[in-house]
Amino acid sequence: MSLDLNTVDAVCDGVDRDRLLRTAVELVDVPSPTRSAAQVSDHLANRLTDAGFEVSRAEAGWPESPAVIARMSTGRPGRTLQFNGHLDTVHLPFVPARVAEGKLHGSGASDMKGGLAAAVEAMCVLRDLDVLPGGGVLLTAHDLHEAPWGDGSQVEGLIDEGFIGDGVLLPEYLCDRLPVVGRGLALFETSVKRDGQPVHEVLGGSDQPSVIHAGAELLRQLRQLDQQLAEKTHPLAGRESLFVGQVHSGEIFNQAPVELALEGTRRWLPGTSFGEAETQFNEILQQVSDAENVQVEGGLQLTRDAFEIAREDPLVTSFQAAHGQVTNKVLPLGAKPFVDDGNCFVQRGGIPAITHGPNAVGAHTVDEVVPVDELVRVARVYALTALAFCGVEQT
Ligand SMILES: [Zn+2]
DSSP: OOOOHHHHHHHHHHOOHHHHHHHHHHHHTSOOBTTOOHHHHHHHHHHHHHTTOEEEEEOTTOTTSOEEEEEEEOSSSOOEEEEEEEOOBOSSOOOOOEEETTEEESTTIIIIIHHHHHHHHHHHHHHHHTOOOSSEEEEEEESOOSTTTOOSHHHHHHHHTTOOOSEEEEOOSOOSSEEEEEOEEEEEEEEEEOSSOOEEGGGTGGGSOOHHHHHHHHHHHHHHHHHHHTTOEETTTEEOEEEEEEEEEOSSTTEEOSEEEEEEEEEEOTTSOHHHHHHHHHHHHHHHHHHHTSEEEOOEEEEEOOEEOOTTOHHHHHHHHHHHHHHSOOOOEEEESSOOHHHHHHHTTOSOEEEOOOOOBOTTSSOOEEEHHHHHHHHHHHHHHHHHHHTSOOO
16 A cells, blocks of 8 residues: 655645644533533534534434534545544543643543544545545544443444445554454343342341352353353454453341342454353353252343454555554554444444554543644544545445
8 A cells, every 4th residue: 555655745744733632622621421422512513514524413313412424525436434433421520621731631632532633633634635536534423432321322323324434443542553353342240149038047048049159159150161261362352251350249247148249241252243152151140040049130231242354454554554654653463452433333334443543541530631742643644544545446
């Protein structure tokens, strides 16, 4: 994948640091905890309209804050590159935007209003210079991303309604690798219950089915499952796993409780389906329930499925070429350590997705900080990726 060097320079020089920062500050300054992104979505839509883009809105299952959709088309054949971001932030006290020593602070600065502002800037540069040989760019921004307040359903709605390009970039704060694979994730909140009331050990308690012993058996079997899963590995993404992070039961030392609760995660690799993982898990719950005379409830809840994209995919080669021009470095191929909406674009939308954003810190804290240089870098990488990706007719 080669890029014309004069155009590369023009694009890199064309990224307007002040305009980018202004967009980021404005987005951060409109509070938007998950489920309440309406105001910031309206703001972004107005800003994109003022900038001359074709803007529309789609409820995508969440009329409270319709998603923002902006397009820039050359009118010539070619691929469409999508930039997708979430406008909602985690539910922590609001921190307004502040710029100090070349860094932007504030709610969503890292996750991910800063990155989204960089994507907007990339679109503006491509429009200003009119350098895309064909195809176009599609920008989508939505609510309902951050768990547990959001369920990821608005981006699913956008995908289902066809608001997708031929490849998508997501500006989450990951920049040390090119994530071509990611494990799937499901959570479980499982409870072991017996009939009746809590009762003193010597007043019949010791005759009750023990939810604690049944829980111990359940834990033993889950550990055994985890040991089996350790054999399923991927060179980049590591192993499958069953992880238990919390167990609770009992009130005092000589009372038979009625419930034991445990919580954890199940992660799987491409090639394993969520359905398989679910069946395997439920079989263990059923077995313990039958053997220990208790009820075991609460199976796996899917967060996002596993994904893998081809290393020779045009999005991957275009992105790598763009990244090389901006940083003089080749990003090592790697795994995405977390799940994000990119998994959903691959699995549900059938398009390649790359998560790449600024080297930012403090996501999910009240101390989000992103260097402005990083936002500029991301804007350049995004614009050049479009340059390499869009100008070719999709086969
Ligand atoms: Zn995020």
